[in-house]
Amino acid sequence: MEHVALFSGMGGFIKATDSLGFNTCWANEIDEACCDVLRLNFPNTKVSQSPIEEICKEDLKNLPDEIDLLTAGFPCQSFSVAGGATGFEDDRGKLFFEISRIISQMKSPPKVVLLENVPNIKIFDQGAWLKVILNEMRFAGYWVKESHAAILSAAKVAGSPQIRERLFIVCCHKNNFKSNPFNFSAIQPNRLSNVFDIIDRTSQKENDYYLPDDSKYFSMISDIAGEERSKKLFQIRRTVARACADGVCPTLTANMGDGGHNVPFVFDNFGLRRLTENECMKLQGFEPKSFIWPPNTRKKVKLKMIGNAINVHLVKKIVKEIKTQLLNCEIEDDRRKYYKMALPA
Ligand SMILES: C[S@@+](CC[C@H](N)C(=O)[O-])C[C@H]1O[C@@H](n2cnc3c(N)ncnc32)[C@H](O)[C@@H]1O
Numbered sequence: 001m002e003h004v005a006l007f008s009g010m011g012g013f014i015k016a017t018d019s020l021g022f023n024t025c026w027a028n029e030i031d032e033a034c035c036d037v038l039r040l041n042f043p044n045t046k047v048s049q050s051p052i053e054e055i056c057k058e059d060l061k062n063l064p065d066e067i068d069l070l071t072a073g074f075p076c077q078s079f080s081v082a083g084g085a086t087g088f089e090d091d092r093g094k095l096f097f098e099i100s101r102i103i104s105q106m107k108s109p110p111k112v113v114l115l116e117n118v119p120n121i122k123i124f125d126q127g128a129w130l131k132v133i134l135n136e137m138r139f140a141g142y143w144v145k146e147s148h149a150a151i152l153s154a155a156k157v158a159g160s161p162q163i164r165e166r167l168f169i170v171c172c173h174k175n176n177f178k179s180n181p182f183n184f185s186a187i188q189p190n191r192l193s194n195v196f197d198i199i200d201r202t203s204q205k206e207n208d209y210y211l212p213d214d215s216k217y218f219s220m221i222s223d224i225a226g227e228e229r230s231k232k233l234f235q236i237r238r239t240v241a242r243a244c245a246d247g248v249c250p251t252l253t254a255n256m257g258d259g260g261h262n263v264p265f266v267f268d269n270f271g272l273r274r275l276t277e278n279e280c281m282k283l284q285g286f287e288p289k290s291f292i293w294p295p296n297t298r299k300k301v302k303l304k305m306i307g308n309a310i311n312v313h314l315v316k317k318i319v320k321e322i323k324t325q326l327l328n329c330e331i332e333d334d335r336r337k338y339y340k341m342a343l344p345a
Helices: 012-018 032-041 097-105 120-139 154-158 216-230 254-258 277-283 299-308 312-325
Strands: 002-006 023-028 046-048 069-072 112-117 149-153 165-173 234-237 240-243 265-268 271-274
Touching: 002 012, 002 097, 012 023, 012 032, 012 069, 012 312, 032 046, 032 299, 069 097, 069 312, 097 112, 097 120, 112 120, 112 312, 120 149, 120 165, 149 154, 154 312, 165 312, 216 234, 216 240, 216 265, 216 271, 234 265, 254 299, 277 299
Parallel strands: 002 023, 002 069, 023 046, 069 112
Antiparallel strands: 112 165, 149 165, 234 240, 265 271
16 A cells, blocks of 8 residues: 655654555655655655755656545644744645645555644634635545534554644545445553553663752752652743643643754652653554654754654554555455445445
């Protein structure tokens, strides 16, 4: 099964789909450091570093004739409250429309498209942004309605101990399906694992992870930590220290790359420290032992990419269901190029 990834970042969608037997034939991403990471970790994928706005038919001519799945976690800043909620007014928000433009330039439209972004798209102005997205995808030839746009939690669905909710939208193309039968509620949730299964408090980390006892952030966190310090993670939000719910990590964000205080903190046997890059990767569902960073990649660059990524465990749950409910159901009947699930009983 062939997969194309747009806005690929450090390859969260590629990691998830590859592990489910897809071949990611082509990926696009503007950021050079991300492209280096993609090329090292996914040597079978052709990585294009052009701005998506500049991709044309010629760039796509060597793609396989049939693409089963296209994924796109398009830039979210303009759709989030923290980013000012400027939506499609903002140039970053307008990048969404590049997805349908790219599809129109492909030899044939991908059978299934999986979109990902922040939940606010479904919430803001009673779902006005979501309506724009659904209409655009319908115009591109896809079956999709509101029930195919679900907000899923990495903790509740994938059992990954991070508070991370994301909006996922599954679209099925009319060339291949008679309707969109995708049903998010068929996804079976995993049991929630504890954040301390991932965070190791018994081995000492490098010095620069620890807050000096006389630092401002050490005092702010120590003041609120109390007796519960061994059960929780902590974070600094603007000028306030906050304790997280027991056993889970707060949402990891791209801001982690802007400075150490944006990374969650933990009390370990040696002091109060930031989570390491490897711990953050695991919280996003990446396995550090099988992931290659280009030599000399700075910690802040890694943290930004990790914070921007999707949770791989969560995407695996969705893509597995896309395979089962949609792509594995092709019927061997040339006269009817539809999928079994989409046919009336
Ligand atoms: C939310 S991140 C996607 C992260 C990805 N899903 C992952 O798992 O790592 C959005 C990505 O879009 C990329 N991007 C932003 N503007 C772009 C453009 N004009 N062309 C191509 N990629 C762009 C950013 O560099 C960023 O990596």
